[in-house]
Amino acid sequence: MPLEAFQVLSAALFCIGLYGVLARRSAVLILMSIELMLNAVNINLIAAAAHMDQTAFTGQIIAIFVITVAAAEVGLALAIILRIFRNRSTVNVDEVDLMKW
Amino acid sequence: MAFQEVIFWVLAVSSVAAALGVVLLRDIFRAALLLVVVFLAVAGFFVMMNAEFLAVVQVLIYAGAIAILIIFAIMLTREVQQGNLPNRLQPAAVLFPVLLLAALVFVAVDTDWNLLQDQSRELQDNVEVVQTHTIGGIPDEMRGDIPGSDRSGLGELLINDFVLPFEIASMLLLAAIIGALVLVRER
Numbered sequence A: 001m002p003l004e005a006f007q008v009l010s011a012a013l014f015c016i017g018l019y020g021v022l023a024r025r026s027a028v029l030i031l032m033s034i035e036l037m038l039n040a041v042n043i044n045l046i047a048a049a050a051h052m053d054q055t056a057f058t059g060q061i062i063a064i065f066v067i068t069v070a071a072a073e074v075g076l077a078l079a080i081i082l083r084i085f086r087n088r089s090t091v092n093v094d095e096v097d098l099m100k101w
Numbered sequence B: 001m002a003f004q005e006v007i008f009w010v011l012a013v014s015s016v017a018a019a020l021g022v023v024l025l026r027d028i029f030r031a032a033l034l035l036v037v038v039f040l041a042v043a044g045f046f047v048m049m050n051a052e053f054l055a056v057v058q059v060l061i062y063a064g065a066i067a068i069l070i071i072f073a074i075m076l077t078r079e080v081q082q083g084n085l086p087n088r089l090q091p092a093a094v095l096f097p098v099l100l101l102a103a104l105v106f107v108a109v110d111t112d113w114n115l116l117q118d119q120s121r122e123l124q125d126n127v128e129v130v131q132t133h134t135i136g137g138i139p140d141e142m143r144g145d146i147p148g149s150d151r152s153g154l155g156e157l158l159i160n161d162f163v164l165p166f167e168i169a170s171m172l173l174l175a176a177i178i179g180a181l182v183l184v185r186e187r
Helices: A004-022 A027-052 A058-086 B001-024 B026-048 B052-076 B090-110 B117-133 B154-160 B163-184
Strands: none
Touching: A004 A027, A004 B001, A004 B090, A027 A058, A027 B001, A027 B026, A027 B052, A058 B001, A058 B052, A058 B154, A058 B163, B001 B026, B026 B052, B154 B163
16 A cells, blocks of 8 residues: 555544544543544554665654553543542533633 | 555554544544544554654553543543533634745645665664575574664663753652642642
């Protein structure tokens, strides 16, 4: 498959995730959309690594770090969401406006 | 080659459809299950691109751990009854990703990528020559020459060139564990 096919697919997944982040109210769904965007980035990195230099693993290494950061981020974000739900009994990001001015 | 294209299109259509389902479905629990479909399709793409180790990691971490955590969060909050509602930003939130998609597709198609296709074609020719001249496939001493078949390069790179990001990632995970524990602790 050509590199462009993977890049267009990755762009499509990224933009779907971006729409989810911008347009949805639920904090859990925003988190799921961020996971979609990170997966799109991983596809792009590994496609570039596979098409440009098949003997170098740099793209795969960076994808491993992206997966690590995603795992840490999901754990922390869900802890924050549970804490917000316990204190305010909502996870609607429009209502959690404590730090807005 | 045709078989590879069929697999690519099946995975591409299913992953994009499932991703649209994640952001558009009203039932947030079904959205979480469709997210697992996206993760598995992405693992399929990794296998297509000679990244078998990352495909296994993808299934273990994303389809295993992260999906379970998200479903846990949906069950512990009252997401399921409220559903997946849009917020007030709807027109801008449609317009901006569409514009970004157009820009990204233009860049991907229009750029002259510096591909090493000649090199990979040469290697594939070598593999075919070996396969036609030996009985029972590729001999062991030739196996390291096939691109993507040597997984030990990944580990060596991780503890030589990328040792500092590797250690920082371990500290990040430790901090995330402690932070999550502190946040959800009852006092």
